[in-house]
Amino acid sequence: MKHSTQAVKQRFGIIGNAPGLVNALNTAIRVANTDLTVLIAGESGTGKEVFSKIIHSLSARKHAKFIAINCGAIPEGTINSELFGHEKGAFTGASAERKGYFETVSGGTIFLDEIGEMPMDTQSFLLRVLESGEFIRVGSSIVQTTDVRVIAATNVDLLDRIKKGKFREDLYYRLSTVPIKVPALKEREQDISVLFRKFASDFADKYKTTPIRLDERAELIIENYSWPGNIRELKNIVEQLSVLSEEKNITADMLVDLLPHLMKRNLPALRKDKGEDQFQEREILYKLLFEMKGDLTDLKSLVFEMIKANNLRVPANNNLLSAPKRSYEEQFRESVRHDQEEESDHFQYSDSAENNENGNIPIILDGDRSPYSKSEIVEENLSIRDMEKDLIEKALSKHKNRRKDAADELGISERTLYRKIKEYELQ
Numbered sequence: 001m002k003h004s005t006q007a008v009k010q011r012f013g014i015i016g017n018a019p020g021l022v023n024a025l026n027t028a029i030r031v032a033n034t035d036l037t038v039l040i041a042g043e044s045g046t047g048k049e050v051f052s053k054i055i056h057s058l059s060a061r062k063h064a065k066f067i068a069i070n071c072g073a074i075p076e077g078t079i080n081s082e083l084f085g086h087e088k089g090a091f092t093g094a095s096a097e098r099k100g101y102f103e104t105v106s107g108g109t110i111f112l113d114e115i116g117e118m119p120m121d122t123q124s125f126l127l128r129v130l131e132s133g134e135f136i137r138v139g140s141s142i143v144q145t146t147d148v149r150v151i152a153a154t155n156v157d158l159l160d161r162i163k164k165g166k167f168r169e170d171l172y173y174r175l176s177t178v179p180i181k182v183p184a185l186k187e188r189e190q191d192i193s194v195l196f197r198k199f200a201s202d203f204a205d206k207y208k209t210t211p212i213r214l215d216e217r218a219e220l221i222i223e224n225y226s227w228p229g230n231i232r233e234l235k236n237i238v239e240q241l242s243v244l245s246e247e248k249n250i251t252a253d254m255l256v257d258l259l260p261h262l263m264k265r266n267l268p269a270l271r272k273d274k275g276e277d278q279f280q281e282r283e284i285l286y287k288l289l290f291e292m293k294g295d296l297t298d299l300k301s302l303v304f305e306m307i308k309a310n311n312l313r314v315p316a317n318n319n320l321l322s323a324p325k326r327s328y329e330e331q332f333r334e335s336v337r338h339d340q341e342e343e344s345d346h347f348q349y350s351d352s353a354e355n356n357e358n359g360n361i362p363i364i365l366d367g368d369r370s371p372y373s374k375s376e377i378v379e380e381n382l383s384i385r386d387m388e389k390d391l392i393e394k395a396l397s398k399h400k401n402r403r404k405d406a407a408d409e410l411g412i413s414e415r416t417l418y419r420k421i422k423e424y425e426l427q
Helices: 005-012 019-032 048-057 079-084 120-132 158-163 169-175 189-207 216-224 230-244 252-258 275-309 328-342 384-398 403-410 414-424
Strands: 038-041 066-070 109-113 134-136 143-145 149-154 178-181
Touching: 005 019, 005 048, 019 048, 019 178, 038 048, 048 066, 048 109, 048 149, 079 120, 120 134, 120 149, 120 169, 158 169, 189 216, 189 230, 216 252, 230 252, 275 384, 384 403, 384 414, 403 414
Parallel strands: 038 149, 038 178, 066 109, 109 149
Antiparallel strands: 134 143
8 A cells, every 4th residue: 555745744743845854754655564674863853753653554564563662771781681581580680581572572563762872782682683583581592583673763873883883783784774864953944934833833722822923033043043952842942932922923032032042053143142132233234235235236337337428348348338228237247257258458449430429539548558457456354343343333424423313224222332332442
């Protein structure tokens, strides 16, 4: 029986359309109806156990037992007994024989989570089970058999543990017959807002309240946070906001105030400060960049206006000024491109009367006679601090040192402006 990806998503409550997630899900569906051993890799909290349940539920073993075992949570001295069982008197406290998981779940599926934490001797016993289906209880000499499908999961790099001598190489290749990589939440940026709304709706039903919502800037924050705890961390944060926030429409400032650690992300920032000031300072930088872009556009327009007014033309670019539908920026880029290709370093005459319809004498700019250098390379100042200081000085000058008006122009609070004036020692 074939199972569609969308149907499996709905059945197991999987949300998202990130390519990595869809690829992992499709692999799990295809391998489910076999008895191949599967190794699921992914960070903690990405939902690796859900994939193991999908594989078991879609397999021929779906009516048999399924058990999930955290290898890192079982003490080293008892894990062999837990997995393979023991005989009476095998060790202190073994007052009766006990069947292990590989014996009781025969015919079903065992999910071994955090397989990288399994002790070396246990790895040897597990390898034998995978290769021949045989095992021996602790304290016994009788070989027993089992029919168990093993699905393993790890949140560490097993190849690195092999290099350090903490994991068997032969076991690794036996486990990873079919590897599945579950993507971290930071690799599923497009799914974060959708997951947030789903969790918000679930907690609203749980606490009998209205679901919380994020504004555009708040969504930008959560989409650019690194999410070290993955889906588990996102779910906890949504529950915190659902309980702690008095407002149901969460703004960026409110989000940062309640959960300041969310600002630890890779976005342009002037400094790590309080949420309000940090957003306002970033807006100053954006304003400056947009203003510089506008100045550059005006400068390009001015250059071409001068070329047109003085009836100048560049070699091989006679059609440059005769295309009114094209922007000055496009004309300028084409001019520069042709200059580089032709390696032209001067303007030429136009002694044709057809190019002088207004009777004006064209200005002659000859490379040999011009007193100016062909070009001058000016190193641009890329200091954010200097650009911010310059923008504040311009605003104060424009409004004749009226700080309230200057703060409104910059889009920041008057208190932030006072602090900046003091910081930059502005008069």
